[in-house]
Amino acid sequence: MDGITEKMIKRHPHIYGDVKVENEEDVKRNWQKIKIQQEGKKSVLSGVPKAMPSIAKATRIQEKVKQVGFEWKRKEDVWEKVEEELEELKRAETTGDGAEVEEELGDVFFSLINYARFLKVDAETALEKCNKKFITRFQLMETMANQEDKILANLPLQEMDSFWNKAKAMLKNNG
Structure with missing residues (x-):
């Protein structure tokens, strides 16, 4: 119980300490910093399960990196990325390189899942x-x-x- 209590206090300085937050995003951002700086996590992505289904995993990855500020500001920017990835897929298709086509198609899916998040639509x-x-x-x-x-x-x-x-x-x- 003591360990859990200490962890709660350490991870919630906006409640138990003097850290000021504006919103839920600030809370999540602080939590990620604490996990990396104080708890020795190597990456914000270290908690993403390897066996998770791909659509759910892509969403989780995007939510995790958002917590450290790696996030588009506007959905229009995300759509531009989708279009860029579609163009890269078309170019890859002309090469006949199956591995490159697969990689670029994966990028298209990942970008579309990101766009779905911006639309507040669950991709799955x-x-x-x-x-x-x-x-x-x-x-x-x-x-x-x-x-x-x-x-x-x-x-x-x-x-x-x-x-x-x-x-x-x-x-x-x-x-």
Whole structure:
């Protein structure tokens, strides 16, 4: 109990000491400084679990580095970074170097997750909703094709796209 008490006092000088803070971000920034300077942590990222799912890990990494001030000021700047990473991906694709393409695609994902944070959208939740929406639309496409005695696998992409657009419109109109 004494160890926990000491840790709480040390990590919360804005409560138990004379440190002044303006907001929650100041508290987090101070906490990171204390962990590195007084507790011997080597990096603000040392607490990020290696086994964490990638989207959650990217979000956690970005939140951690934000606590030491490594953060964009405006969401427009983050979007510019997304666009820059997309251009780098396009250039990498022309080289035919699979490892470079993979690296640049990872940078695009990381930047988009950062943009999601600025929009205050949970990237994992947004992607899962997209997955569900896609499944619903695709299954409706299959149903519509079956009703016309057609098999999607035997149709040209243009006709499948027509079914896709009909399914999208139907679902949009139904709520």
